[in-house]
Amino acid sequence: xxxxxxxxxxxxxxxxxxxxxxxxxxxxxxxxxxxxxxxxxxxxxxxxxxxxxxxxxxxxxxxxxxxxxxxxxxxxxxxxxxxxxxxxxxxxxxxxxxxxxxxxxxxxxxxxxxxxxxxxxxxxxxxxxxxxxxxxxxxxxxxxxxxxxxxxxxxxxxxxxxxxxxxxxxxxxxxxxxxxxxxxxxxxxxxxxxxxxxxxxxxxxxxxxx
Numbered sequence: 001x002x003x004x005x006x007x008x009x010x011x012x013x014x015x016x017x018x019x020x021x022x023x024x025x026x027x028x029x030x031x032x033x034x035x036x037x038x039x040x041x042x043x044x045x046x047x048x049x050x051x052x053x054x055x056x057x058x059x060x061x062x063x064x065x066x067x068x069x070x071x072x073x074x075x076x077x078x079x080x081x082x083x084x085x086x087x088x089x090x091x092x093x094x095x096x097x098x099x100x101x102x103x104x105x106x107x108x109x110x111x112x113x114x115x116x117x118x119x120x121x122x123x124x125x126x127x128x129x130x131x132x133x134x135x136x137x138x139x140x141x142x143x144x145x146x147x148x149x150x151x152x153x154x155x156x157x158x159x160x161x162x163x164x165x166x167x168x169x170x171x172x173x174x175x176x177x178x179x180x181x182x183x184x185x186x187x188x189x190x191x192x193x194x195x196x197x198x199x200x201x202x203x204x205x206x207x208x209x210x
Contacts, residue, residue: 035158036130038165039141042075043125051121064110077159077168078102084169085181086197089189097194104201105181111205123147136160140171 033041050056055063082102083090093101128142137160144151155171170177188197 033164034130035132035139035165036127036141038158039143039156040125040127043143047123047125061110075166077161077166078106080159080168081105081178084178086185086189086194087182089186089194089197093194097198100198101194101201104198104205107205108201121147126151139165 053063079098079102082098082105085105086093086101090098090101124146126144126146128144130139130141132139139158141156141158143154143156145154152173153171154173156167157169157171158165158167185197188200192200
């Protein structure tokens with residue numbers, strides 16, 4: 001999947017911006033909450049948050065960063081997300097390299113999706129049937145975002161974390177976030193190693209041509 005095509009599609013639909021902010025909401029301590037109820041609650045809260053906050057609608061990166069930094073960690077296994085995107089090279093990275101990778105990857109996602117938030121207007125979420133059996137600890141929750149134009153599929157891979165659920169991957173219109181970045185990251189790692197990937201992400205995040 002071509003990255004520029006993906007980001008252009010994301011920008012047009014604003015779905016990734018919506019889904020990324022959804023990662024930032026607090027997890028309620030509800031031991032009986034099902035994964036689809038978890039996603040529904042977050043999604044409704046996200047839509048309300050975006051519609052009520054003009055700074056977020058305008059793509060205020062600093063405000064989005066503050067929101068993510070204070071609320072994202074309890075809701076997302078971001079280490080797993082980053083490790084999966086980096087692939088096998090993650091295991092050979094030093095703790096400092098792993099820390100830098102997480103920081104730069106998080107910043108990249110925020111910069112990529114912040115512009116899409118201004119496109120959220122009257123969208124609503126529709127839940128699709130949950131495929132889950134008793135005892136499952138990893139589940140895909142499927143949703144559709146309805147608004148202007150055709151509904152867009154937006155799915156979440158979630159894992160059981162104690163009595164709560166955490167997100168570790170997102171699928172926007174049949175494109176999984178981790179797989180998209182894994183291909184790009186592998187090319188950079190093969191050419192320039194882990195430090196090369198860190199430097200490339202840092203360049204992107206500073207607005208330089210990558």
